[in-house]
Amino acid sequence: MKGAPSALQAPWLAPQIEQLRRARAANRFPTGLLIHDERGAGGEALARFAAQLALCREPDAPCGRCRDCRMFGAAQHPDFIELHPIEDSKWIRVEQVRELSEQLVLTAHAGGATVALISPADSMNANAANALLKSLEEPRAGVTLILVSATPSRMAATILSRCLRLRVATPARALSVSWLERVRGPGPWATVLDVLGDAPFEALEADPAALAQLKAETDRSLSDALSGRMDIAATAERWARAESLGLRLACLETWITARIDGAVGVPRQSLELRTSAHLPESGSDMNIAVLLRLLEGIHELQRLRLTSINRALALEQLLWQLPRAWQRGAAGAGVDR
16 A cells, blocks of 8 residues: 555544634644544544644645645654654653653744644553643643544543543444545455454555455354364464464454354444343353453453463463353253254
């Protein structure tokens, strides 16, 4: 894919874009802007649009023609600063924020605005958040801080209270599929979104044909596990060694979630089930409680898969739960195996 699409190409971001345009036209562009997005819904793209809107000095900003826009498009604008967790760290460190604060008090290199984008903003620890407060409380004229977070509830209330909040919700599945087809071309995009979740901007990075093939292979293997035809130890070893383990686990989660939803009879209810005190009546031949524990195990392995954990052993323990889920469900339903 040649370059990442802009927020202007995503129709579900049009209301937020219009709100930002109106704020700029009225000279009320916020010093602090919090973009509360859902994973893969386009919060980063909207943040970049907002940054270019603040940096461009033309009446029809962002014009795409002026020196500021050209520098921004080439990722060379001296007054646009990005803060993200360093390398494999999960956190934005206080030293990063202090360095940013020092830059924000200086006059802009290009003589216009200065914009900082912090993402994910909830990855700032308490010290980093405190260091950012002064820049929000006493900003230099022309400074805009753009924060992107899927979970702003993890952020300090003192930060949240000083930001204008824009909400970016996940678009409808049909809209995501049509947009992906327009941006990337035809492909099994519905299957990609089944695996990755309704996260169209995240789906942009996927190879749709390869992911659909991986899902089909995973589905066949899991059916084999239920019927006792899978060599679980060998399969776990092979899957654990592959670079596609993260996507494989997403395929596993999709398969299990579909069976939970099918058993309950209400699509996409696995999240509610995991927080419910009681399981509903069901004619399923699989034990839903075991499937829910398996789902939690997959989430845990996704979280730990890049650590020193024995991935093959953890995956083998998960896969062994599948035939047990079938046996317990069949026994409970009086099914003769």
